[in-house]
Each structure stands twice: as C-alpha cells, then as structure tokens.
Amino acid sequence: MPGSIKLADVAKLAGVSLGTASNAFNRPERVRQEVREQVAAAARKLGYLGPDPKGRLLMGGKAHAIGVLPAGEISVAHAINSPFFRDFMLGVSEICDENRANLLIVSGTKDRKDWAIRNALVDGFILGHTGEVELVSQRHQKVPFVVMDVDAGPDVSSVRIDGRTGARRAAEHLLALGHRRFAILAMSRRPVSPIWHPASDLSRRLVGSFPLDHEKLLGYGDAFEAAGISLDNVPIVESHPPTGWVEAGASMLFERAPKATAILAMSDRHAVAVLVEARRRGIRVPRDLSVVGFDNAPDAVTSDPPLTTVAQPLVEKGRIAARIVFGGGPPRQDILPVELIVRSSTSRPRRQS
Amino acid sequence: MPGSIKLADVAKLAGVSLGTASNAFNRPERVRQEVREQVAAAARKLGYLGPDPKGRLLMGGKAHAIGVLPAGEISVAHAINSPFFRDFMLGVSEICDENRANLLIVSGTKDRKDWAIRNALVDGFILGHTGEVELVSQRHQKVPFVVMDVDAGPDVSSVRIDGRTGARRAAEHLLALGHRRFAILAMSRRPVSPIWHPASDLSRRLVGSFPLDHEKLLGYGDAFEAAGISLDNVPIVESHPPTGWVEAGASMLFERAPKATAILAMSDRHAVAVLVEARRRGIRVPRDLSVVGFDNAPDAVTSDPPLTTVAQPLVEKGRIAARIVFGGGPPRQDILPVELIVRSSTSRPRRQS
DNA sequence: CTGAAAGCGCTTACAG
DNA sequence: CTGAAAGCGCTTACAG
Secondary structure, three states, X not given: OHHHOOHHHHHHHHOOOHHHHHHHHHOHHHOOHHHHHHHHHHHHHHOOOOOOHHXXXXXXOOOOXXXXXXXXXXXXXXXXXXXXXXHHHHHHHHHHHHOOOEEEEOOOOHHHHHHHHHHOOOOOEEEOOOHHXXXXXXXXXXXXXXXXXXXXXXXXXXXXXXXXXXXXXXXXXXXXXXXXXXXXXXXXXXXXXXXXXXXXXXXXXXOOOOHHHHHHHXXXXXXXXXXXXXXXXXXXXXXXXXXXXXXXXXXHHHHHOOOOOEEEEOOHHHHHHHHHHHHHOOOOOOOOOEEEOOEOOOHHXXXXXOOEEEEOOHHHHHHHHHHHHHHOOOOOEEEEOOEEEOOOOOOOOOOOO | OHXXXXXXXXXXXXXXXXXXXXXXXXXXXXXXXXXXXXXXXHHHHHOOOOOOHHHHHHOOOOOOEEEEOOOOOOOHHHHHHOHXXXXXXXXXXXXXXXXXXXXXXXXXXXXXXXXXXXXXXXOOEEEOOOHHHHHXXXXXXXXXXXXXXXXXXXXXXXXXXXXXXXXXXXXXHXXXXXXXXXXXXXXXXXXXXXXXXXXXXOOOOOOOOOHHHHHHHHHHHHHHHHOOOOHHHOOEEEEOOOOOHHHHHHHHHHHHOOOOOEEEEOOHHHHHHHHHHHHHOOOOOOOOOEEEOOEOOOHHHHOOOOOEEEEOOHHHHHHHHHHHHHHOOOOOEEEEOOEEEOOOOOOOOOOXX
C-alpha cells in the first residue's frame, strides 16, 4: 500500500531525524541544501508526496477552506439554486480565489449547522445567524468569522444592509403611485407552510423570521404611518423561499387578501412567486396589481415583467464578508446602502371601486 | 481559554480512563449508563462539547464533506456563476444533503487543484479531468471518487454523456433545415485568448479542449460527412467559457467566418455569446443566422431567442456522480443520453447569394 | 544545522 | 464493562 508511507519512513531512508525531514518540507531554509536533497530523493524513491494534512492539522495547521452557512433552514441544493445566494457567493468566492482557499457550503437544519460549526475543517466562517456566534467561539480551534445581515454587537464582525430604509422606500414608491390597499409577503426562514397574519391583529409578530425581516416590516410601517395607514391593517403572509413553499404563500395572499392593489415582497424570490401566481389567476402586473421585490437579485431583471425592487450590493457584500474572514482584523460592523430600482412591476392603481 | 479542554480533562474529572471517556462519546453502548452520565456531567461542567474532529480525523475519521473539482481552469466564482455547473451542483448537493455531508468547491488552476486533491479534508471527490485520478489515488487517506465527462478506463468510475451523438444530432438538424455553410465555436478549458482554426487545415486539433469536446467535433463531422461536407472545410474558433473570453471568441467567429449561415456551439454559454454578438452586429437570429447550443443549461430557455440545443440531464448527472462517491461500490461507467431540443434559434437559411 | 523528545487530541485493539 | 498502552502523522521547542 503505497499510500501508507509516512514522513518517518522518508527520514529513515534519508538517514536523518524526523524533525529534520519535517523541516526539509516546511522550513527548507533551516536545512542544509545537501540534506534537503537527500530527503527529497528519499521521498521520491518512496513515492512520498509531502506531509499528510491530517497530521499537520493537529499542530495548528490550516484547512485552506472557509465555511459558509446560508441563513435559515435551507438545503445546499436550495442555496445554490437561489439567485440571491449565488450573487453573494460570487463575491465570497472571488476573495477565496485570491486567498487560494476552497469554499465549504454548510446548509440544512440548525442542528446540522451547529454540528458543522464545531466540527467543520475550515479556517473561518461566514455565518447566517446570531445563534451561531456562540458555537463558533466554543470551537477547539478558534477561527475568525463574520455574521451576515444581523447586528451581533460591537465584539462581533457583521455585514448587513439598511433593511428598514429599503423597505420604507419600497412602500413610499407604491404610496406615491397612489396605492392604499397593501399586502405583505414576508420572509420565513423555516420550512413551514405559509402563515396567515390577518389585518387588525394588534400584536402581530413574524414567527419564522430573522431580524432583517422584522426591520423590513418596520420600514414598511414607517412609510404607511407617514401616509396615515396603520401597519396593523395590512395583511401579511409569511412564507419560506424555496420552490413550493413560496408559491403556496403567494397563493394564500391572493386568496385571503384579494383587495390589495399592491404587494410588498421581502425578497425578489417572493415577488417572482407573486408574479407567477398572478399570471396563473389572470391578474395582470402592473395593470391590476403592483409588486415590489427586495434584493435586486439576478432574477429581478429576467422576470416578466422585470421587478421594481430594492437593490442591495450582493456581490460586494460577499467580498466584504470574505475579506473580514481572511483578514482577521478587529471586529467591525458594516452597513451597506440600499437603493430603490423602478422597473415594470409597479404602476398607478386602477380606478378603485 | 475554554477551548483548550480536551477529552483527557473530562476523563480525569469524571474519574475514568481516557479510553472510557472516548467510548462514552463514540460508542455509548459499551459504557455503563452510570459512567456515561458521569462523563457527560464532567463534560458539561468543563464546557466540553465533544471530541475534536482534528484528533479523530487522524484515526481514520470522516471529514463529512466531499470535494468537487469543476472541469478546466476556472475560478470558484466562475463555476458558481455558470448555469451548467449550477444545475450539475444541484444534483450533487441533493445527494450531499441526503448524506448529511457538506460540499467543498475546489477550483482554479491545475496546480491548485492538485494540491487540493492531495490535501483537502474530504471523504471523496468528483473530478473533472483524467489527470486527477492518479493524484487522488496517491492520497494518504484513500477516498472514493468519480470522474466526469471522460472515460478513465474500467477501473475508474465515470459519468459522461454521449457527446458524439449529441453533436451529430445538432449538425443533422441544421443540415435538414438546408444549411451548408457552418462554423464551430468550440470549447477551450483554459483561460487563453480565442484560437482561430481556419478551414482546410487538414490536421486541426483543438488545443485547450477535453476529450468530450473532441467527441463533439467528431459528431459534427459524422453529420457533415453524411451530407458530403468535410469537417476540414468548416472554420473553428476555440474559446474559454467565462465572460470576456467567450465573447471574444464569438466576435472572432463573426470576423473570420462571415459567410456561415449556421453556428454550432459546444455549450449554451458559447451559443449565448454568439446571440449577444449577433445582436450587437445587427444580425438577426434565426433569420440571418442559426445557432445551436449544447447542454440545455438554464440559460438556454431564458436566452433571446430561446436556444435550439442538445440537452443532457445535468441535475441527474450530479445525482449519479454524488451517489457513486457516497455509495462506494465497484467501478462503473455511466453514459447518459442526450436529446436535441428545437427552440427558436434555428431556421432555414436565407436564400443564399 | 541537526537530533531526541514531547506532544497535538483522539481512537482502538488488547488485557483484565 | 473498564484501564493502560500504543499509535494515528506530524510539528515544535529545546539542546547540542
């Protein structure tokens, strides 16, 4: 079995000690050229290709990879399939390439991620949830990390966006067009059936959402309030982005909130589901219904009609996050700007009855 | 430093030997419940969260991840951004999810991949090139693997497609429509400027291509021959898929082979580049020019016009490959079927002058 | 510049 | 069921 040659064998054949053999590979400048060549020759003869990373890892070596944990309970498959995630990963992977590191995608339910945070063989993490912060600090081997889209305090690096302002802009845009009857398709991070939050329920809380989603709700509320509308009177459906769940959410919205002339969707994925469901029902967008998305993910441009949405710098966000992980400087909290982009999914409401 | 607690500390506090403590975590059935609880209590008190995977790995433990090496010299960023790769990864990641494993994406130049094959902390590999096979068998820790899109002999598992037949179908389709003047936009796997292979050069070989690409060339040739056309008379441009390179390739094709009424592209990515370049030049597809792609990646449907292309089961291919890695059975060679899909990028040629 | 030794954190036969 | 010992493959002070 040629794979079982170890550094000790090479050392023996070369007639040097184990330590010297190790140095020949890792700190060649500490070894006389002559000896270095003996070791190299022995290694060649034995078919030894260099120190096994498993042994090296134990002494504090690098794994040459960073782990990414997409927010919420989604599978690797769903993550990769999400235009949002893909754009973000584009930025992350650019920086990985620069650092000659590989990319480990960890996804699934909370317990699986928790397991991975403690056990994954990586040099750092991009996290998607505050709860994961504690776990990563409990690791045997400390590694740098950054949390996405949530403030985790001054001691933890985070990169997020101004979701509240973005959401407010979206709602203001619809209000300016003359809309007064709204419905919200909110984000749920968990794989559960869509949840109906009827209007006028004074203490409504999204149940499967993350802080960013709450911020967006507040942002919608800010705009409504300025127009004399109470957020409490706006019906909300909360739904999970992957295919199936989100379409069900869009469908529920049409069933239970048929009077809305405009829908505020917390992601472009949600908005596209509304578009699809509207077409299925013969409702024309934007003539019969206006829809505003969030993120400006690639599908916002390719949808039919192209989405009015709130853009965030997804690729740049990935770059910044990855740089924090590789750079390892002091904790920093970045907040990235958002911007309303008007396309063709919004217009003035039709004359109301 | 709370992270430096090790199993030995837990064992001491619990008043048991190291071996018993290890068993309490890994083979609880071998430990009396009472002792098991002592160990658990000690661990809790010390804030010990389970054996460090680094130590465990050395004794043959699993990394709980598989590595994927996209074919050719592309960055992680480009890989993720490729609709082809994404569909493939969708299948791979589905099976990863089933096996509760994570996904390590290794990309870049050959030497970086070689390094990763020998050193990456994974339990198996999906490879993109025959040359990588030898490296993975040289690993200290043997792991199962599969090679994509190339026959690596009966001892190595591989998953590929019938590229020759697929390419023949593409060319036959154009011939049946009446086309006689062709040009080929071929695949290069390396980041080099487009390469011009003029017609009538008898011994043309693609220089940056993989076996599958040669197969496709042969397939085109099969169809041409049956129609009395020599492949040698068909101009070829070879170009690398990522943005920039491929557009340059398409542009070169228009410059140097302006008389072609139909273009055979070796991937949908290449075909889309032709569509874009055609529009830029005011050439209407399919009226002035027919284009056939390959793969039926997601962008084949969303392009304008939608592409006539040769479909391969990309997602299923990913599933099959991943199952081979996780399943670890005897070597097998799968060849997946292809199928011509006619959309709107092909039509009869205009009356030729 | 080189060697002998200790140790990284854990698991696994082997005795008992 | 439990313990003492050897070892996984390597690196790193520490002497010389």
